[in-house]
Amino acid sequence: MPARRESAFAGILLSTLPALTVLAVAGAQGGLPWVTPPVTAPGVERRLFASDAAGTMVSYHVFLPPQYAAEPDRCFPVLYWLHGSGAATGSIAPVSGWFRDAIAAGLIPPMIVVFPNGMSYRMWCDSLDGATPMETVVIEDLLPVVDAAFRTVASREGRIVEGFSMGGQGAARLGLRHSDLFAAASILGGGPMQLDFLDEPAGTSFPRDLRLQIYEEVWGSSPAYYLAQHPSTIAEENAAAVIASGLRIRVAVGTLDAMLAGNVAYHEHLEALGIDHEFTPVPGVGHLAPAVMEGLGDANWAFYEEVFGGVGTRIGDLNADHRVDGTDLGILLGSWGECPPKSPCPADLDHDGIVGGSDLSILLGAWGE
Numbered sequence: 187m188p189a190r191r192e193s194a195f196a197g198i199l200l201s202t203l204p205a206l207t208v209l210a211v212a213g214a215q216g217g218l219p220w221v222t223p224p225v226t227a228p229g230v231e232r233r234l235f236a237s238d239a240a241g242t243m244v245s246y247h248v249f250l251p252p253q254y255a256a257e258p259d260r261c262f263p264v265l266y267w268l269h270g271s272g273a274a275t276g277s278i279a280p281v282s283g284w285f286r287d288a289i290a291a292g293l294i295p296p297m298i299v300v301f302p303n304g305m306s307y308r309m310w311c312d313s314l315d316g317a318t319p320m321e322t323v324v325i326e327d328l329l330p331v332v333d334a335a336f337r338t339v340a341s342r343e344g345r346i347v348e349g350f351s352m353g354g355q356g357a358a359r360l361g362l363r364h365s366d367l368f369a370a371a372s373i374l375g376g377g378p379m380q381l382d383f384l385d386e387p388a389g390t391s392f393p394r395d396l397r398l399q400i401y402e403e404v405w406g407s408s409p410a411y412y413l414a415q416h417p418s419t420i421a422e423e424n425a426a427a428v429i430a431s432g433l434r435i436r437v438a439v440g441t442l443d444a445m446l447a448g449n450v451a452y453h454e455h456l457e458a459l460g461i462d463h464e465f466t467p468v469p470g471v472g473h474l475a476p477a478v479m480e481g482l483g484d485a486n487w488a489f490y491e492e493v494f495g496g497v498g499t500r501i502g503d504l505n506a507d508h509r510v511d512g513t514d515l516g517i518l519l520g521s522w523g524e525c526p527p528k529s530p531c532p533a534d535l536d537h538d539g540i541v542g543g544s545d546l547s548i549l550l551g552a553w554g555e
Contacts, residue, residue, distance in 0.1 A: 268349030310356025314406030379448025389444035440471030
């Protein structure tokens with residue numbers, strides 16, 4: 187069913203490649219596109235927020251499933267989809283369509299899908315010079331913004347971080363570094379995964395000048411900083427926390443993908459660290475997200491069902507036990523007053539930044555099973 191989107195998605199990816207050099211020049215001239223143009227797609231809207239880390243307004247897109255409007259008393263889990271290099275918005279329409287169709291077919295639970303703006307090639311990493319604190323923008327600014335703006339399951343059980351290519355590498359970094367915030371990390375065709383960024387994987391033809399520019403703008407051309415931010419290093423540093431958290435990790439890559447060797451090495455590294463994960467080389471598939479997901483077959487949809495199945499809750503069910511009762515009332519009263527800045531505030535049921543009488547009224551109105 188969603189496989190029919192593969193050719194369109196591939197076309198989008200291919201059409202963005204020539205634009206990389208143009209984007210590189212724009213970046214070199216100081217133009218940081220923190221705000222992208224809006225994408226028009228069913229269920230998708232663009233939102234803006236004031237980012238303390240970036241010191242400016244930042245955009246993101248969000249897909250809301252039809253159930254969001256149809257069931258106003260329900261809270262929904264959130265999938266954070268990290269895009270690959272190239273156009274920051276190019277994958278939003280096809281990927282949101284992919285999940286929309288899967289939800290409609292009953293293959294996965296209804297979920298909100300958030301598309302952060304990672305620019306064209308900022309690697310979902312705080313740059314060494316501080317100019318693009320991409321990880322901080324997502325983790326410290328965007329997550330609380332999304333939980334405040336929408337009826338989310340505002341806990342790690344209600345979040346997956348997933349991405350493809352640059353986004354897959356980002357999902358590995360953010361997921362394993364912040365296993366207290368995410369229930370699962372899905373790493374699809376992740377790259378770059380080599381230990382030396384300038385060591386171009388066989389089968390790729392990335393322009394050398396652009397590779398050098400990315401190396402400078404993200405990691406300050408520092409091998410030490412590149413390794414410090416590498417998914418393998420992050421796995422080592424956070425192995426105990428990741429294992430204790432039970433973070434669900436999947437790594438999938440096409441056998442014809444130039445990123446294969448790096449993903450195999452990462453899989454072997456996780457094994458050596460004793461970090462439980464799924465690793466699937468998808469036969470006959472290159473560097474295309476929909477082909478990887480289609481190649482995973484039923485296991486692809488089972489992943490979301492196993493992580494998010496039963497996670498969605500009724501509004502007011504603050505402890506997610508599928509009833510609104512005295513325990514939830516106690517949580518709300520214990521949170522009374524202004525919500526802490528940049529912190530989850532699940533008792534703020536009307537999203538006005540304050541836990542007060544309006545929230546109490548909403549909770550009492552939802553009382554019961």
